[in-house]
Amino acid sequence: MAFEQIKLPYAEDALEPYIDAQTMNLHYIKHHAGYTAKLNDAVKGTALEGMSIEDIFKNVSKHPAVVRNNGGGFYNHNLYWQIMSPKGGELKGNVVEAIKKKWGNFDAFKAEFSQAAAGVFGSGWAWLIVKDGELLITQTPNQDNPLMDVASVQGVPVLGIDVWEHAYYLKYQNRRPEYIEAFYNVINWEKVNELYELAIR
Template sequence: MAFDVTPLPYADTALEPAVSANTLSFHHGKHHKAYIDKMNAAIEGTDLADKPMEEIIAAARGTNQGLFNNAAQSWNHGFYWHSLAEDGGTPTDELKSMIDSAFGSTEELLKQLQDRGAGHFASGWVWLAVKDGALTIEETHDGDTLADKDGVLPLLVIDLWEHAYYLDHQNARPAYLKAVTEGGKLNWGFAAENLARGTTWTYPA
């Protein structure tokens, strides 16, 4: 089984001005595809060839860094495309209650996502997740992922790698984070689906 790049769930102009069609053409069409192609090549003919991507990530963690990086980055990108939307809407009542309990308000959550994302050194990812029954902001470095982490349920993620924002915002990561979070591009419907399901999203086979 070979994996494919997940199709964008919106037009390539849908995230502007936070993320331009030009950025998506490189980020989705080239970066994500490169991770997928390298992972597919690495698992071909092995006992991982027919496994779900989440199992490949778990098997490669700590044992095969090259495969882990490409599989985890493939999963993270698939999750990231769904974490964004042209009109992300607003949190459901259940999510809003959890946000208020953990952060005081949606505005404070967005501020903390911006602050944690801007403060993350070098490349990585900033996540909204559920841990121990409460919302939390998590960070993973470089290609690391929450896809195979027990006890943590990812709801949304924002890519902090420079290729996610450099064509639009140059080195101003805070401007990108502000545009995504305050510009209505976080997909609260996707977050609600992940919360309701209660199990980690799976990359489509």
């Protein structure tokens, strides 16, 4: 069964003014669709065909770069669209309580997560992950993610921010910190909490 790009859970202009419709259109229709198509092409007719993306990630270091790069792009964006919402921003769920317990308060978490996102050199992602039941903030380059065996810190991602230039450059140009700040207004904490609850089981 081929890997499928998820249906965008909202209209392309639904995250305005924080993420503009033109960026959403290009990001979803061109970039994410491209990763998905190239991943399917790369695994077709190989031993990887029919495997889950999570199982592929477990040994991604043994697979061709085209699988690692496009597999990451496919998975990361499927997650990214879901952890944003036009009704986002409201803190709720056990994950928020866990964040406050770990960092002392939400603002301290936000400062560290924002610094991680701003500090990614070139293209990549910043993540909130669950590792051995604990929350951690980490980064990955390019389209890598913490489920991959190549990640410096492995764990289950529950929140991720895309800091490739294609995610923000049309609206924010080189002002990555402004995009990161805007992102907090659209985080779907219900979805983040759902992912957190699954990860700590």
